[in-house]
Amino acid sequence: MTYQHVFLDGTDSSLQAGKVVCVARNYYDHIKELDNPVPTEPIFFIKPFTALQPIEKKIVIPEYSDSCHHETELAVLFDKQISKATKEEAEDAIAGYGIGLDLTLRDVQQKLKDKGYPWEKAKAFDGSCPLSPFVPKEKLEDPQNTNIKLTVNGEIRQDESTRLMINKILDLIVISSAFFTYLPGDVLLTGTPAGVGRLQSGDLLELELDNKYRFQTSVK
Ligand code: ZN
Numbered sequence: 632m633t634y635q636h637v638f639l640d641g642t643d644s645s646l647q648a649g650k651v652v653c654v655a656r657n658y659y660d661h662i663k664e665l666d667n668p669v670p671t672e673p674i675f676f677i678k679p680f681t682a683l684q685p686i687e688k689k690i691v692i693p694e695y696s697d698s699c700h701h702e703t704e705l706a707v708l709f710d711k712q713i714s715k716a717t718k719e720e721a722e723d724a725i726a727g728y729g730i731g732l733d734l735t736l737r738d739v740q741q742k743l744k745d746k747g748y749p750w751e752k753a754k755a756f757d758g759s760c761p762l763s764p765f766v767p768k769e770k771l772e773d774p775q776n777t778n779i780k781l782t783v784n785g786e787i788r789q790d791e792s793t794r795l796m797i798n799k800i801l802d803l804i805v806i807s808s809a810f811f812t813y814l815p816g817d818v819l820l821t822g823t824p825a826g827v828g829r830l831q832s833g834d835l836l837e838l839e840l841d842n843k844y845r846f847q848t849s850v851k
Pocket of ligand 1: 653654655702704733822823
């Protein structure tokens with residue numbers, strides 16, 4: 632694997648990339664668009680290290696799917712080990728924020744959901760988590776009131792404030808760290824707002840964080 636966490640100025644972080652903890656259904660308008668029930672507690676799943684790829688690397692849609700969806704999400708990078716964290720410990724363990732894609736094979740996921748099976752084939756495949764370089768936390772003024780945006784071929788697909796998260800960033804860390812220890816280099820993806828949709832070969836994507844940090848990628 633060639634993936635290495637990097638910061639905005641291009642410097643390699645010394646953090647060894649690890650797992651990615653993800654949360655499903657954390658924005659109401661996205662829950663509505665997929666006609667899912669509103670969860671009573673956050674639903675977590677994990678992508679392995681092998682899912683990570685740098686944002687600029689071309690996205691490869693696995694052959695076993697006809698419906699690879701983009702989910703644009705705020706990413707949180709940790710530089711400390713935390714377990715059963717308090718809010719203060721959660722805050723202190725954050726190294727920075729980025730923007731990433733939780734690529735989801737919607738057709739495969741639907742079949743798995745129908746049978747009550749786990750989602751890994753749909754969510755945790757190689758390259759299913761393209762991540763941008765990270766903005767050091769002191770440089771992002773208010774991560775809970777920032778904007779994440781995705782345009783595909785120049786058309787806005789997703790554009791939302793992180794203010795609309797159902798479970799807020801620090802709460803997500805507190806709750807999830809009761810189940811999983813975060814190690815330095817692990818990442819939390821905080822859920823997608825509405826506007827998820829299908830990607831096709833040749834698509835050009837631009838992701839924007841905080842109305843100023845822009846990253847581009849494309850689909851092979
Ligand atoms: Zn997601």
